[in-house]
Amino acid sequence: MSPIIADNFHSVSEKITKSAKSSGRAGEDVRLVVVTKGQSISKISEVINAGARDLGENYPEETVKKIADMGSISEHVNWHMIGHLQSRKVKFVVNAFSMMHSIDRTSIANEINAKLERPLDVLLEVNLSGEESKGGFLLSERKYWPDFCTTVLELNQLDRLRIKGLMTMPPYTQDPEASRPIFRACRELREFLVKQTGLATLRELSMGTSLDYSIAIEEGATFVRVGEAIMGARDYSKKI
Numbered sequence: 001m002s003p004i005i006a007d008n009f010h011s012v013s014e015k016i017t018k019s020a021k022s023s024g025r026a027g028e029d030v031r032l033v034v035v036t037k038g039q040s041i042s043k044i045s046e047v048i049n050a051g052a053r054d055l056g057e058n059y060p061e062e063t064v065k066k067i068a069d070m071g072s073i074s075e076h077v078n079w080h081m082i083g084h085l086q087s088r089k090v091k092f093v094v095n096a097f098s099m100m101h102s103i104d105r106t107s108i109a110n111e112i113n114a115k116l117e118r119p120l121d122v123l124l125e126v127n128l129s130g131e132e133s134k135g136g137f138l139l140s141e142r143k144y145w146p147d148f149c150t151t152v153l154e155l156n157q158l159d160r161l162r163i164k165g166l167m168t169m170p171p172y173t174q175d176p177e178a179s180r181p182i183f184r185a186c187r188e189l190r191e192f193l194v195k196q197t198g199l200a201t202l203r204e205l206s207m208g209t210s211l212d213y214s215i216a217i218e219e220g221a222t223f224v225r226v227g228e229a230i231m232g233a234r235d236y237s238k239k240i
C-alpha cells in the first residue's frame, strides 16, 4: 500500500478547509465527495482507510459490483451517484446510493420516485453553459429560470425525492478561472429559486472537480467532487 492516496486525500481536505475559511465559511460546510469511477477496489479501500466517507460514482452497475466485492469496508461510506442515468438502470440507484446529484430531466425524477421504497436526497443537474453535449436542465439564459421554478415545485411534490439543491459541470477547460462564471450563475440560480418558490430546503450546491474545486468553494459550493487529484489517473483499460 502506497501512502500517496492518503496524502492526496489529506492535502485536498486541507485545501478545502482553507478555501472555505477564506470565503467566510467553516470547513465542515463543504463536503468532499471522492470520485472513484474507474478506480480499483484496492485504491478505493486506501481512500476509505484515509478517512473518506463520501464516494462518487457515474456508472450504477460498476458501483454495485464494487460494493459487493469490497465487503464490509463499503458499509462505512455513502455512495453518491453523479452520472447520467438511463431509466432501465434506475433499479440499481434506488438501492445502492444514498444521494443522487444528477437528476437531469423530469422523467428520471418520476421513474426514481416510483421505484423508491425510502426517501432519497437528490440534486437537480443544471446546464448553465448551454453546451449541447452537457446534460441537465437547460438554464443558460435567465429567461428560462422562471419556468424552472414551476418544474422544481412540481418535482418537489414527489413524495420520496427530497430535493436538496443543484449540481453543475462547467465546460471542459485547463483554466480554473474559466469555471467561475458558471459556478457563480449556479449560486445565483439557487438564490432565485429559493426566493421564487419559498423552498428553503434548496441549500446544496454540488460543483467543482480536481481542477477547480477551490474556485467552486469561493462561489458557494457545499459539495465538491474530486477524482484524479486524489485517486490518480483513471484506468478503463482493464476490467474493474
Ligand SMILES: *Cc1c(COP(=O)(O)O)cnc(C)c1O
Pocket: 035, 037, 058, 082, 083, 169, 208, 209, 210, 211, 225, 226, 227, 228, 229
Ligand atoms: C468524473 C467526474 C468528476 C471528477 O472529475 P476529476 O477531474 O477526476 O476530479 C466530477 N464530477 C463528475 C460529474 C464526473 O463525471
